Structures are given as structure tokens and as C-alpha cells.
Amino acid sequence: MIELSHIDFYFDKRPVLLDISFNIEEGEKAVLLGPNGSGKSTLLKLIAGLLFPKRGKYLFNGKEISKKRLKDKKFERAFRKDVQLMFQEPDIMLFNPSVYEEISYGPLRFGMDNIKERVLKVADFWGINGLLKRPVYLLSGGEKAKVALASLLVMEPRLLLLDEPTAYLDMKSTKSLCKLLKKERFTTLVAMHDVHIARYFGERFIVLSKEHRIVFDGPFDRFKESSLFEEFGFFKEESEACLKGGPYER
Amino acid sequence: MxxxxxxxxxxxxxxxxxxxxxxxxxxxxxxxxxxxxxxxxxxxxxxxxxxxxxxxxxxxxxxxxxxxxxxxxxxxxxxxxxxxxxxxxxxxxxxxxxxxxxxxLRALSFSSTLTYIFILSYSQIKTFTELYYDFSLVMRSRMVLDTSYKDRILFLRKMAGYFFKKAIARAEDTAMAMKARGFFLYD
Structure with missing residues (x-):
């Protein structure tokens, strides 16, 4: 579904991503892990077709995503419908008068059917039915995060990109999100820096280093055994205890 | 209407x-x-x-x-x-x-450009009101009583620079989020 090969990205002259290459298959659940400032958010924006690499190729379903390609409005429409990105700060992606209009914005914009049923279903899942008439800018941080997630999930995307989705969520909502991502068929790539929560969001770990390069790509169990695990500030003894009594169901 | x-x-x-x-x-x-x-x-x-x-x-x-x-x-x-x-x-x-x-937002719904300008302005005002409040608390907690006039000016200058950069970054991010959700598709 996604193929990235030798991607380099710079902000001004500062490198943000260097020689990034990996593929993600349809339905795969992957986690993008890395320390602060390693380029996780930039990589997600690049996959969402909002930024473009200075070097390298990015293919989505076999088609290269470039500025030129996205000038084709028909293609852009299909691409934006398929790929949904949750930003690190949910606040900035909410721009409609009420919660109902916020959630129904995507389905309306992309001409989907049964909009009301879709909105009510997703609102029910996130427990925000009571907020549907309220203006979005009056909500709390956690409520905004739930509305942002609902607005993306209502689109039934093929690829869901989440940038630190648990930052504003309480434990119960984090658990619900974990379960939902596991149950649904769509492909997910979740950016995080907390290893202990990250392992519940996907089987495959793609790890970025401070030097903006991929230093690991594989399953969690292999990552746990690697020296990188300790470099991330976790110790095996602690992690064993955490894995046994973890808060989420696997 | x-x-x-x-x-x-x-x-x-x-x-x-x-x-x-x-x-x-x-x-x-x-x-x-x-x-x-x-x-x-x-x-x-x-x-x-x-x-x-x-x-x-x-x-x-x-x-x-x-x-x-x-x-x-x-x-x-x-x-x-x-x-x-x-x-x-x-x-x-x-x-x-x-x-x-x-x-x-609903009142301006007849024009996507006006809605866009309103969203950007509102989100900036909201962010900076919160940031200004945070900065005033920071100033109170980090400045010792005998801070020199020069230090205070320096602090305020840094704060103004930060506000300016933050405004630009946030405006770019908001525009990007709106683009990702198909806001500009039909304009």
C-alpha cells in the first residue's frame, strides 16, 4: 500500500528525514517510534501528501505521490478520502461550528451516504453523543481529541495515520482506541514515543533515531531484545513486569 | 440562508x-x-x-x-x-x-474564504491568549525580584520572537490540517 524509498526531507537546510525506506502492506498495523524531534510527525505529513520529499519516492497503491500528481483534483479527492491523518494537536484540525458538523464534514465533502447514521455510530463509540450540538472550540482537550478521531474514523479510511493519539486521551479511551484499531481492517501507522503503550497499537515497529534515520524495522519482540530498547530509556526487567501486568488486552 | x-x-x-x-x-x-x-x-x-x-x-x-x-x-x-x-x-x-x-462559523458559511480566515484568526487568538497567560506565569516564576531592566527587556524580546514564530507555524499546520480534510478541494 505504501512504499517509501530513500526519502530525504529538509526544513530549510536542516535534515528532518534521511534515507527513509519501508513498505506497509494493506491491513498492516505499524507503529512509528522515535525520540522527540526525530521526524515522526513530518513523516506522517509526508505520507498524507501534505509535504513532499526533497529526494526519493513515495508510492501509494503503486502511484507516486507528488505535488504534480496531487494537482489532479480527481486523484487528490480519492487520495484524501483514503488517507486520514490525526495531527498531534487535535485543536488545529477542528474548524466546524458544532461537533455534529465537524464529524459529518468529511462524509458530506466526499459525498458519502447515510451520514447521520455514520455520525451517530461513531459518536456513540466515543461517548460524545451529548456533545453533538456544542461548538467545538468550547470542548476540553480530551473531548477535542475524541471529536478529531471520530471525524477521521467516520470516513472509513484505507490508511489511518495517528500522531501521538494518546496524548490527550484518558486510559479508558486509549484502550478503546487500541481495541478499535485491532478490530478494523484499515491500515494504520501510529507515531509514538512511549514503547509501553506503542506495543498495543501494532505488531510492527519502525524506529527512527535522533539522527533522523530508520534504525529498526521489525516485530516488538525483536525490538525488545535489541540494544535500542535500552537506548530508549527502558530496562528489560521493568518492561517484563509491565508486559505481564499491562493495562491493555492483547 | x-x-x-x-x-x-x-x-x-x-x-x-x-x-x-x-x-x-x-x-x-x-x-x-x-x-x-x-x-x-x-x-x-x-x-x-x-x-x-x-x-x-x-x-x-x-x-x-x-x-x-x-x-x-x-x-x-x-x-x-x-x-x-x-x-x-x-x-x-x-x-x-x-x-x-x-x-x-455558521454565519460565514456562505464563503469558504471567509470561514478559512475566521478559523485561522480565531485559532490564533485563542492560542495566544493561552500562551500569553502561560508566559505571564513563567515570568512570575522564573524572574527573581532583583532582575535587571535589561534582563526583563531581553525576556520580553524573546517572548515576542517566540510568539511570532509560533503564529506562523500554527497557521501553516492549521492550513495543512484543513487541506488533509478536503477543505480546499473544490475551490
Whole structure:
């Protein structure tokens, strides 16, 4: 579904991503892990077709995503419908008068059917039915995060990109999100820096280093055994205890 | 056309009418009726007081400057000052009245460009109000009592620079988020 090969990205002259290459298959659940400032958010924006690499190729379903390609409005429409990105700060992606209009914005914009049923279903899942008439800018941080997630999930995307989705969520909502991502068929790539929560969001770990390069790509169990695990500030003894009594169901 | 669009038209009409009327009795009556609405019908004493308090410093400065310039030119500014003050209060109260009944985002829904500008402005105002509050707390907690004048200026300069950079980054991010959700697809 996604193929990235030798991607380099710079902000001004500062490198943000260097020689990034990996593929993600349809339905795969992957986690993008890395320390602060390693380029996780930039990589997600690049996959969402909002930024473009200075070097390298990015293919989505076999088609290269470039500025030129996205000038084709028909293609852009299909691409934006398929790929949904949750930003690190949910606040900035909410721009409609009420919660109902916020959630129904995507389905309306992309001409989907049964909009009301879709909105009510997703609102029910996130427990925000009571907020549907309220203006979005009056909500709390956690409520905004739930509305942002609902607005993306209502689109039934093929690829869901989440940038630190648990930052504003309480434990119960984090658990619900974990379960939902596991149950649904769509492909997910979740950016995080907390290893202990990250392992519940996907089987495959793609790890970025401070030097903006991929230093690991594989399953969690292999990552746990690697020296990188300790470099991330976790110790095996602690992690064993955490894995046994973890808060989420696997 | 929805109710919010109609409220917006009504607001513009009120502002135009208030700009051209110089009758003190009318302006005072207008002020009184909206005040009564907020105080008695809606019971919003806090909203009314905070609205008036926010515009008061601006009016004091403006009135004082006008008063001085009138004295220098040997004019009689009192009537004009009353009209000016009443007019500004009336306009602010009209805006509060509009805000009470209409959702500004829905009112601007006829134009995606206006909606876009409103969202960007509103999100910037909200962010910077919160940031300014945080910065004032930071200043209180990080500055020791005997900080030199030079250090304070340096701190404020850094703060202004940070605000400016943050404004640009946030505006870019908001535009990107709107693009990702298909906002610009049909423009």
C-alpha cells in the first residue's frame, strides 16, 4: 500500500528525514517510534501528501505521490478520502461550528451516504453523543481529541495515520482506541514515543533515531531484545513486569 | 440562508445605522435596551461587565486624546465625546448580542474564504491568549525580584520572537490540517 524509498526531507537546510525506506502492506498495523524531534510527525505529513520529499519516492497503491500528481483534483479527492491523518494537536484540525458538523464534514465533502447514521455510530463509540450540538472550540482537550478521531474514523479510511493519539486521551479511551484499531481492517501507522503503550497499537515497529534515520524495522519482540530498547530509556526487567501486568488486552 | 446568516446581516445593518445616527437619545436607548436584555432576560451580568471592561481602556485613551486636541483647538468636545462613547458601546453590545444567538462559523458559511480566515484568526487568538497567560506565569516564576531592566527587556524580546514564530507555524499546520480534510478541494 505504501512504499517509501530513500526519502530525504529538509526544513530549510536542516535534515528532518534521511534515507527513509519501508513498505506497509494493506491491513498492516505499524507503529512509528522515535525520540522527540526525530521526524515522526513530518513523516506522517509526508505520507498524507501534505509535504513532499526533497529526494526519493513515495508510492501509494503503486502511484507516486507528488505535488504534480496531487494537482489532479480527481486523484487528490480519492487520495484524501483514503488517507486520514490525526495531527498531534487535535485543536488545529477542528474548524466546524458544532461537533455534529465537524464529524459529518468529511462524509458530506466526499459525498458519502447515510451520514447521520455514520455520525451517530461513531459518536456513540466515543461517548460524545451529548456533545453533538456544542461548538467545538468550547470542548476540553480530551473531548477535542475524541471529536478529531471520530471525524477521521467516520470516513472509513484505507490508511489511518495517528500522531501521538494518546496524548490527550484518558486510559479508558486509549484502550478503546487500541481495541478499535485491532478490530478494523484499515491500515494504520501510529507515531509514538512511549514503547509501553506503542506495543498495543501494532505488531510492527519502525524506529527512527535522533539522527533522523530508520534504525529498526521489525516485530516488538525483536525490538525488545535489541540494544535500542535500552537506548530508549527502558530496562528489560521493568518492561517484563509491565508486559505481564499491562493495562491493555492483547 | 440560515438563521446565523440572517443574524450576521442584522449585525451589519446595526453597525451601519449606529455609524450614521448622531442622536444621543437613540444611542442611549439602544444601549439601555441591550443592557436590559443581558441583565434581566438572559441574566448575564458577567458577560456584560466583561464586554464593557474590555472596551473601556480603548475608549478612555481615545476620549482623552480627543479631549486634549479639542482643548487645543478651543472646541466644545462634550457632546461628541458622549456620542463617540455611546456608539462604541452600542457596537460592542450588538456584537455580543450577535454572539449570543449566532454561531459565527455558521454565519460565514456562505464563503469558504471567509470561514478559512475566521478559523485561522480565531485559532490564533485563542492560542495566544493561552500562551500569553502561560508566559505571564513563567515570568512570575522564573524572574527573581532583583532582575535587571535589561534582563526583563531581553525576556520580553524573546517572548515576542517566540510568539511570532509560533503564529506562523500554527497557521501553516492549521492550513495543512484543513487541506488533509478536503477543505480546499473544490475551490
Amino acid at each position: 440560515n438563521r446565523d446568516n440572517l443574524m450576521l446581516i442584522l449585525l451589519f445593518l446595526c453597525i451601519i445605522i449606529l455609524s450614521f445616527i448622531n442622536n444621543i437619545a437613540f444611542l442611549f436607548g439602544y444601549f439601555l435596551s441591550i443592557t436590559v436584555f443581558f441583565l434581566i432576560i438572559r441574566g448575564r451580568v458577567g458577560t456584560l461587565i466583561s464586554g464593557i471592561l474590555r472596551v473601556l481602556p480603548f475608549l478612555v485613551v481615545l476620549s482623552f486624546a480627543f479631549y486634549i486636541s479639542s482643548l487645543l483647538s478651543k472646541g466644545h468636545p462634550y457632546r461628541y465625546l458622549v456620542i463617540l462613547n455611546l456608539r462604541v458601546f452600542d457596537m460592542v453590545l450588538s456584537l455580543m448580542f450577535f454572539r449570543e444567538f449566532a454561531n459565527p
